[in-house]
Amino acid sequence: MNEITSLERRPDGGPGPIRRTALHDTLVSHLRDMIIEGDLSPGTRLHEGQLGEQLGVSRTPLREAIKYLASEGLVELVPSRGAIVKRFSAKDVHDMLTVLRTLEELAGKLACEAASDAGIAEVRALHDEMVARYKAGDRLQYYKLNQQIHSAIAQLAANAALADMHAILQTRLKRIRFIGHEGPEKWAAAVAEHEEMIVALEARDKARLSEVLGRHLMNAWERVRAAV
């Protein structure tokens, strides 16, 4: 992941409209990925000139993207010295997981009431796919589906504010979880918890789903604490 990452843009100024999405959004998610995947490690200064050249973008939109990420809490703005990738201490991670736990417990309760059958079925599909990836030992895809499932549950709650807060915390934690490699037995336990979650969701059992989600996130701390 350490080679120079560049945004796909027409190198020549050809007329064909390649990029459909606004540059701002592209840049934001690209930088996010670079931070999450460790291309830009914590403490690294985001060099506007150099970074802009790497990505083939001028400083202006880059600066705007950085400000956006600063508001999200992924980077920190130091006056007159630009931006650096935010560093999270072990306590920070623990704190984030504490809040995330509370949010997901709430999401679980609300989802049981508000979710459509179709929505639940989609989560089940994600879950089955995740289990398949687990059995195949495909950690990366497992990890991504895992995140998607948690996001999906947060969305089933049909509460935009909740989904927003959840997304922010999950993004901040992605980098940590991305590097956290738990052993086989802990991994199996995590999958088992997920299985419980899905069952509770399909039964629309508020109390149970909420309890499992809470337990799952408490255990998540045990799984990642070594990596922090």
Place this chain on the structure above:
Amino acid sequence: MNEITSLERRPDGGPGPIRRTALHDTLVSHLRDMIIEGDLSPGTRLHEGQLGEQLGVSRTPLREAIKYLASEGLVELVPSRGAIVKRFSAKDVHDMLTVLRTLEELAGKLACEAASDAGIAEVRALHDEMVARYKAGDRLQYYKLNQQIHSAIAQLAANAALADMHAILQTRLKRIRFIGHEGPEKWAAAVAEHEEMIVALEARDKARLSEVLGRHLMNAWERVRAAV
């Protein structure tokens, strides 16, 4: 609040360094205030040229500030058409209060464990001042102290992520609460709840503080729903 608001900057280029804080931060909080206080009402387009001229700032830093606020959820970016002040439906407000309630319940519990005596004393001082403002019928100062108290409790929890999420939601809700003018009896009830809160906090009674905070925010919906 509707006259042209301009940032204080040396009109002449005099050598004396007037503005201590970075322009970015100034702009962000200034725009926030304009939105919260209704200078920029929901749905209003943020006109870069015009707004920049009003504030005496060029478009570049203004755009950066707008992107920052977009990430905070106060404004919405529409591709090729700039930014508009975000509109919140009644359901949105209700949803935000639901999440805020959960967060404050958590904050209450954590604060009882983590807060220093000095920290609690500060909140008590804010509370006493607020009650004085209430008795004086000074709604604006009452309102501001009220917000400060909730923020202070969120901070006593000594959990940065929690404080962050709380701050975001509180900011989004400020505009609503700012216009919500409840009647005398509801106002009195709110003050009574605050009194309970302080007592529970000073006693470090987790369960009780959490319960009061939850009730307080449930009632908050009743108080503002008419204004939405």
Place this chain on the structure above:
DNA sequence: CTTTTGTATTCTGTATGCAGCATTTTCTGT
């Protein structure tokens, strides 16, 4: 040899200019 000060370079912060897209106005044909 260490410390301090002056200087040069590099990077951020802000302004301005130009091109493209949306919208509105105007013109033309019926």
Place this chain on the structure above:
DNA sequence: ACAGAAAATGCTGCATACAGAATACAAAAG
């Protein structure tokens, strides 16, 4: 007079240019 098309206007999106701050380096003094 009205509908549709074409031009014109105004704004955003991005790039570039300039000014000021911070750091690094070097030279000089203790």
